Amino acid sequence: MSPTRRTTPGALRSRALLVLPLTAAALLAGACAPPPEDPPPTTTTPPATCAVPEAPVLSVIDDDEVLSFVLPGGGVVEVAALPASDDPGSATFDQTSTLALAGLSGPTRVLARAAASGCVIDGIFDAVYDVRPTYTGRPDLPGSTSSAVAATNPSIVGWATGYSDYSPGTDVNTGFQTPTNAVGPYGTDVVVLGNSGSITLTFAAPITDGPGDDLAVFENGFTNGTAEQLFTELAYVEVSSNGTDFVRFDSASHQPTAVGSFAFQDPRLIGGLAGKDPGGWGTVFDLGALSNQAAVRDGTVDLSAITHVRLRDVVGASDYPNVGDSYLDSFGRQIFDAHLTTGSGGFDLRAVGVLNQAA
Ligand SMILES: [Ca+2]
Ligand SMILES: [Ca+2]
Numbered sequence: 001m002s003p004t005r006r007t008t009p010g011a012l013r014s015r016a017l018l019v020l021p022l023t024a025a026a027l028l029a030g031a032c033a034p035p036p037e038d039p040p041p042t043t044t045t046p047p048a049t050c051a052v053p054e055a056p057v058l059s060v061i062d063d064d065e066v067l068s069f070v071l072p073g074g075g076v077v078e079v080a081a082l083p084a085s086d087d088p089g090s091a092t093f094d095q096t097s098t099l100a101l102a103g104l105s106g107p108t109r110v111l112a113r114a115a116a117s118g119c120v121i122d123g124i125f126d127a128v129y130d131v132r133p134t135y136t137g138r139p140d141l142p143g144s145t146s147s148a149v150a151a152t153n154p155s156i157v158g159w160a161t162g163y164s165d166y167s168p169g170t171d172v173n174t175g176f177q178t179p180t181n182a183v184g185p186y187g188t189d190v191v192v193l194g195n196s197g198s199i200t201l202t203f204a205a206p207i208t209d210g211p212g213d214d215l216a217v218f219e220n221g222f223t224n225g226t227a228e229q230l231f232t233e234l235a236y237v238e239v240s241s242n243g244t245d246f247v248r249f250d251s252a253s254h255q256p257t258a259v260g261s262f263a264f265q266d267p268r269l270i271g272g273l274a275g276k277d278p279g280g281w282g283t284v285f286d287l288g289a290l291s292n293q294a295a296v297r298d299g300t301v302d303l304s305a306i307t308h309v310r311l312r313d314v315v316g317a318s319d320y321p322n323v324g325d326s327y328l329d330s331f332g333r334q335i336f337d338a339h340l341t342t343g344s345g346g347f348d349l350r351a352v353g354v355l356n357q358a359a
Helices: 009-013 022-031
Strands: 060-062 066-068 077-083 098-100 106-114 125-132 162-167 198-207 215-218 235-240 281-285 306-313 351-354
Touching: 198 351, 215 235, 215 306, 281 351
Parallel strands: 060 125
Antiparallel strands: 066 098, 077 106, 106 125, 162 198, 198 306, 215 281, 215 351, 235 306
């Protein structure tokens, strides 16, 4: 019915009709519109829930680190940092995507949330970091501030009771491929993961997120005199409450260069990785550090009932054993450790101790 759409020869002759001002054309079109219908029933769509920012969390963290916050789906983030003993309600938020820890010291609470517009805040990033000049050094030296636990420490209330998977990597002799060596109390026998290998230990009494650290992983690193030097092979630590879905502890390495075969490195450059403490000492992990991860937030992994702990060898060099392999920390840096080790290549696991157990 719109005159501007008429294509009959008669209309084409009527050039004036074709160039009617838009307002007039609209009026004519309106004259031909169907009568108005009843308005549709009003429905209220509840506003969406805001995404929660994500950032690396390490219970002990080097004050050289800069936390980068990522909001799933994008958007602006607001961040606050305050002493852990302060009332979180007193936090002052700034719009930023990074937080440099330089200048902070000791237990520090970091909060982050979406700068909400059109969504409802239903959860925020909330983590407590112990900010220190470096990551922890050797626990066996005088004056150490490490919280690594000795294998004889009475705070260890249990040990792995089994294993559900052992996938040895490369460069490990069959004589070192005995996964039951890591089951039960600490001993000096080991199961060797091999370069890029992994093992999953199981716990009949689940590990739970109690006060402080919750589990301790024992490797067989050895020291060099009284120096802050350790021959070590490192592993990522992951936990699960169903044996299928795992979350990984964040990690950090400031080791700037490749570490040679059976060479030492400074443990104060390493955080969040099993193997950073010498033989006889367990590297501790607090399940609470995982509480901001999405799979924990949505209930996929239950930190009150951890039944599986998986250790994945960090090879410590790129493109090994496969071209394209890469071993990064949570800040995107390459992790280096002793490489290449053969015969007993990769992480050497002695035991996993439990510090907090479900009742
Ligand atoms: Ca805990
Ligand atoms: Ca090894």
